[in-house]
Amino acid sequence: MRPRGVGIFFDGSTSARHVVALELAHQAVIARGSECQILARWPYEVLQRVPAPAGMLRFARRGSAVPARLELRDPALMVAIDTLTAALPARRQNLWRRRVVLVVSSAGVLSAVVGGIFGLPTIADKIAPWIPLTLERELGEAVETELRLSLDLGRSAGSLECGEGPVESPGRRLVDALVSRLAMVAALPTAVKVAVIRRPESNAFALPGGHIFVYQGLLAKAEGPDELAGVIAHEIGHLAHRDGTKAVMRAAGLSFLFGMVLGDFVGGGAVVIAAKTLLRSAYSRQAEAAADAYSVELVGKAGGDARALSAILVRISGSIEPGPMIAMDHPQTADRVAAINAAASLHSARALLSPTEWAVLRRICSGT
Amino acid sequence: MTATARADGALPGGADTACARFLGDPVAFRRLLMRGAGCLVITLGIYRFWLLTDIRQFLWSNTEIGGDVLEYLGTARELVIGFVLAVALLVPIYGAFWAATLTLALLPRLFGVLGLVLLALFGQFAVFRARRYRLSRTLFRGLRFHQTGSAWRYAASAVGWWAIVLVTLGLAYPWAQASLERYKMRHTFYGDLSGGFEGSGTRLFLRGVPMWVFTVGPLILGLTVMIRAVDFSVLAEVQTLDGEDVLAQIETANPQFAAAMLYGGLALGFSAVAAAALYPALQALLLRWWLSGLRFGEIAVTSRLRTKSIYAIYMRCVGQALMLSMVVMAAGVAIAAFMRLLSVALAVPGLTEGLSTVAVVGFYVVTALTYFMVYQQTVKLGLWQLGVQSLDLAGLGALERVKAQAVASSALGEGLVDALHVGGY
Numbered sequence: 112m113r114p115r116g117v118g119i120f121f122d123g124s125t126s127a128r129h130v131v132a133l134e135l136a137h138q139a140v141i142a143r144g145s146e147c148q149i150l151a152r153w154p155y156e157v158l159q160r161v162p163a164p165a166g167m168l169r170f171a172r173r174g175s176a177v178p179a180r181l182e183l184r185d186p187a188l189m190v191a192i193d194t195l196t197a198a199l200p201a202r203r204q205n206l207w208r209r210r211v212v213l214v215v216s217s218a219g220v221l222s223a224v225v226g227g228i229f230g231l232p233t234i235a236d237k238i239a240p241w242i243p244l245t246l247e248r249e250l251g252e253a254v255e256t257e258l259r260l261s262l263d264l265g266r267s268a269g270s271l272e273c274g275e276g277p278v279e280s281p282g283r284r285l286v287d288a289l290v291s292r293l294a295m296v297a298a299l300p301t302a303v304k305v306a307v308i309r310r311p312e313s314n315a316f317a318l319p320g321g322h323i324f325v326y327q328g329l330l331a332k333a334e335g336p337d338e339l340a341g342v343i344a345h346e347i348g349h350l351a352h353r354d355g356t357k358a359v360m361r362a363a364g365l366s367f368l369f370g371m372v373l374g375d376f377v378g379g380g381a382v383v384i385a386a387k388t389l390l391r392s393a394y395s396r397q398a399e400a401a402a403d404a405y406s407v408e409l410v411g412k413a414g415g416d417a418r419a420l421s422a423i424l425v426r427i428s429g430s431i432e433p434g435p436m437i438a439m440d441h442p443q444t445a446d447r448v449a450a451i452n453a454a455a456s457l458h459s460a461r462a463l464l465s466p467t468e469w470a471v472l473r474r475i476c477s478g479t
Numbered sequence: 480m481t482a483t484a485r486a487d488g489a490l491p492g493g494a495d496t497a498c499a500r501f502l503g504d505p506v507a508f509r510r511l512l513m514r515g516a517g518c519l520v521i522t523l524g525i526y527r528f529w530l531l532t533d534i535r536q537f538l539w540s541n542t543e544i545g546g547d548v549l550e551y552l553g554t555a556r557e558l559v560i561g562f563v564l565a566v567a568l569l570v571p572i573y574g575a576f577w578a579a580t581l582t583l584a585l586l587p588r589l590f591g592v593l594g595l596v597l598l599a600l601f602g603q604f605a606v607f608r609a610r611r612y613r614l615s616r617t618l619f620r621g622l623r624f625h626q627t628g629s630a631w632r633y634a635a636s637a638v639g640w641w642a643i644v645l646v647t648l649g650l651a652y653p654w655a656q657a658s659l660e661r662y663k664m665r666h667t668f669y670g671d672l673s674g675g676f677e678g679s680g681t682r683l684f685l686r687g688v689p690m691w692v693f694t695v696g697p698l699i700l701g702l703t704v705m706i707r708a709v710d711f712s713v714l715a716e717v718q719t720l721d722g723e724d725v726l727a728q729i730e731t732a733n734p735q736f737a738a739a740m741l742y743g744g745l746a747l748g749f750s751a752v753a754a755a756a757l758y759p760a761l762q763a764l765l766l767r768w769w770l771s772g773l774r775f776g777e778i779a780v781t782s783r784l785r786t787k788s789i790y791a792i793y794m795r796c797v798g799q800a801l802m803l804s805m806v807v808m809a810a811g812v813a814i815a816a817f818m819r820l821l822s823v824a825l826a827v828p829g830l831t832e833g834l835s836t837v838a839v840v841g842f843y844v845v846t847a848l849t850y851f852m853v854y855q856q857t858v859k860l861g862l863w864q865l866g867v868q869s870l871d872l873a874g875l876g877a878l879e880r881v882k883a884q885a886v887a888s889s890a891l892g893e894g895l896v897d898a899l900h901v902g903g904y
Contacts (some may be wrong), residue, residue: 119547121621126670126881128547128620140900160542164548169540177883178552180621209529212555213518218526223523 116188118142120150123179133183135191140170142181151181154469158196168192239353244301244320247356251320259320262310273307273327273476275445282475283307285468289340290323292463296412297347305343307475317346319355324342327476332426336464336472340413341406341420348405354398407454415463417455421448499870501863502548503541508860509852511537516848528558534855539617542867545875552623553616561612565605572597603634607663610751614667621885628666636662648695653687654680660769669688669775670881678772686764694753701746708739763789766866776881777874784869799853807846815836 113135120129120142123185129150131142140153140158153172163169163182170181252437263271274283286305301321310326323346325339333339335358342371349355407417428444464472515530532555539551598826611626640655657680667674763786818835 123621124883126620126622126878128878161550162536163550164541164543165504165507167548169548176617178621178623180550180618182548212529213522213526216522220521220523220525301806 114188114191116183116185118188119180119182121180121182123152123175123177129411131181133181133188135188135195140181140192144454151179153181154194158192160196180269213468229303231364232357235357235364238360239357242353242356246290247353248301248320250356250359251318251322254318255322255414258324262308262324263299264309267372269309269478271308273309276478279475282472282477285464285472286475288473289336289463290343293340293344293347293409293413297344297351297409299347301350303347303350309476315342315346317349317355319350319353319359321350323347323350329423329427330473330476333423334426335416335419335421336469337410337416338423339472340410340415340463342418342423344406344413345402345420347409348402349398351405352398352401354395354402357398400447400450403451403453407451411455413463418452421451421455422449424451483678495876496871497875499545499867499872500543501541501867502543503537503860503864505856505860508537509856510518512852512855516852519848520844523524528555528562531555532558535613538860538863542863544619544870545872545878547620550618551616552618553612557612559822569601599638599641603637604630606637607633610663619669620881622670622881624667624669625884626663626667628662633659633662634732642902647848648699649691650688653683656680656765656769657683657772660772664773668884671884672776672778672877672881675774676772677774678768682763683768686768690757690761690764694750694757697746697753698750701743701750704746705739705743708735708742759789759793760786762862766862767869770866770870776877778877779873781871781873782866783871784865788863788865792858792865796854796857799857800850803849803853807849807867811842814842 115135116133118131118133120131121127122129128143128376129144131144131150132147134141134143139154141149142153144150151172153170157173157175159171160174161169161171161180165345168183170183172179183192229392237443243271259271273279274286275450286307290303292303299301299321303321303323305323305325307327307330311328311330312326313329315323315329323343325342325346329342333342403420406420408419410417425448462469511533512530514569515526515533518526519530532551532553535551535553539549541547607628607630611630614624614626617624637659640651640659643651644655655678657678660678661676664674664676763784766789767782767784770780770784818838821834
């Protein structure tokens with residue numbers, strides 16, 4: 112005997128609820144209305160199970176534009192129809208679709224991460240030379256205004272930039288002299304400007320557009336003019352390679368990749384920041400090595416001791432700060448020192464400033 | 480046949496009033512969330528389209544109104560396409576804006592304000608279009624809901640209202656809500672049955688204004704006292720001085736300064752505590768007011784929502800979050816200790832640096848996802864469940880005569896909502 116029971120049928124063109132007598136016929140389920148008229152005759156292969164609460168089976172007619180629905184709550188009938196449709200290929204297909212999605216999107220994530228590591232720097236390196244210098248300068252200025260505010264230690268510590276009072280300004284003139292000597296050899300298309308700023312850390316950085324900042328803490332650790340020159344030449348190297356602009360472009364690309372496409376699924380953007388720092392530090396290592404090589408060549412051409420850079424690197428190593436920085440962690444410093452010394456051995460050594468000049472220069476942040 | 484008709488959970492035929500039930504099992508919901516969270520981690524968030532679809536499917540297909548269950552017709556694929564469209568639309572706009580702020584340095588501040596307004600407009604546009612998508616994917620008794628109306632008009636009116644709300648320190652909020660809800664519901668249809676909204680802004684204002692007095696009132700009072708007590712000319716003078724003890728100088732020149740700061744701090748603290756304590760009450764008030772204002776033709780809705788049950792939801796959420804925080808702290812300490820041991824054992828600094836970064840990111844992701852799950856399980860599911868259970872519907876006789884009139888709409892709005900981070904169910 113064929114299973115029978117009661118169900119609910121919605122025809123999809125009115126909201127009327129039809130209580131129907133259901134019959135599981137040989138090839139189709141048949142729904143009859145109160146006057147025994149056939150309201151629906153759906154073959155099993157077009158039955159599509161749609162979400163329903165526990166204790167109910169709900170079917171749509173596959174491929175139909177009209178959202179007609181058949182609902183069953185009769186346990187015996189539910190079991191019967193479930194066994195009839197279980198073997199249909201369409202039901203197994205649905206299970207597979209989810210797994211395919213998971214596999215494909217995991218592969219997509221993998222390729223996005225790989226693209227983030229290898230693709231973005233390549234794209235940034237290719238595009239950076241095409242960015243006009245005026246745009247680069249404006250970018251640098253925009254960043255500088257923000258940075259000056261965040262770096263300033265406040266009124267009681269004195270102005271952020273050293274070298275303004277009568278005691279400090281002779282030092283500033285010597286820094287400028289040292290820089291112009293390096294800049295002349297480097298012959299960059301943009302003007303190089305160096306500022307020594309009142310910060311205790313041992314750090315230095317270059318902004319797109321040609322502005323270099325040397326921290327007072329780094330100057331205090333320098334034991335000769337060539338060490339300072341080496342650091343400044345390293346930063347000029349970043350300018351020559353347009354590393355700042357490339358970093359901005361990479362950061363924009365990464366925040367697009369991680370923030371928008373992959374989705375900030377835990378909120379707050381912290382995972383985005385973490386992923387970006389991780390990838391950015393991987394990029395900057397190569398950039399640092401290239402800037403070291405540039406510094407060796409520049410200081411050598413200017414007539415100074417190119418090995419001095421490695422000496423100050425060793426002295427300040429251990430202080431790790433974010434950004435395009437001069438100091439990295441210990442093992443890297445060892446590698447860098449080795450590379451610098453290997454490249455610098457070709458050049459003859461002579462100090463770029465006399466000991467008296469160096470003594471004057473060091474008073475640049477001594478206070479007015 | 481009429482005898483068996485009751486077996487499907489429907490009310491007796493011809494009944495004009497009915498209530499709503501939520502049939503979902505919280506355990507099933509938790510299972511769905513946990514599986515989804517795992518998939519989110521594996522796919523770095525791409526699975527969110529599927530998880531959101533699953534959550535909606537669960538909520539919709541467990542919501543029974545007058546004996547019949549809703550159905551959610553949306554698919555994750557539609558959300559993905561909507562998202563891609565939204566990104567394609569937003570990228571050139573972001574790019575143009577970025578370039579404009581860089582090259583046209585003459586008006587950066589104006590551009591900032593303009594950008595904010597534009598972003599707000601886009602956000603509200605997205606909210607309206609996403610609502611349209613969700614409605615057109617909601618099926619009830621074999622008929623879809625749908626929404627007409629202009630999303631840009633809605634966005635402009637919403638941004639205007641929000642500006643007024645900001646200027647009036649929140650006092651205009653009830654009328655803003657009522658007006659926007661009227662616009663939305665006037666353009667909402669179930670089949671050919673037109674929706675409406677009868678919630679009154681003035682009534683909401685009268686109900687809510689005591690809460691406003693308790694939270695915003697002390698803040699205004701404190702700030703006024705502060706502004707009147709502080710001598711700004713003294714402050715400006717001190718700014719230009721380069722002394723060591725700035726506070727002492729202010730103290731001598733303006734003796735009420737310390738007291739003013741104290742009042743200001745106290746007022747701020749009181750307002751913050753009051754806002755946190757009253758938030759569930761406000762939520763209950765808003766939900767009850769909104770549900771009771773909904774109309775479809777002659778179908779009217781009232782809500783019996785109890786304020787204390789909303790408090791119970793938030794208490795549960797806070798309690799679970801606190802317990803979770805203890806577990807998180809213990810796990811964090813354990814991981815930190817393990818990483819230290821590992822770095823000593825491996826003695827390869829580059830490797831341990833990378834490993835600890837991965838550990839920190841992983842720890843953060845898992846923690847954030849667990850909090851997300853607690854919130855979804857307690858607050859989101861709880862509010863939905865309470866809201867549905869509180870409903871009384873009248874005039875359901877109209878349901879016998881509704882005809883289909885709906886067309887499916889695109890998921891672009893949902894994509895924009897996702898890309899712009901303006902949430903919703």
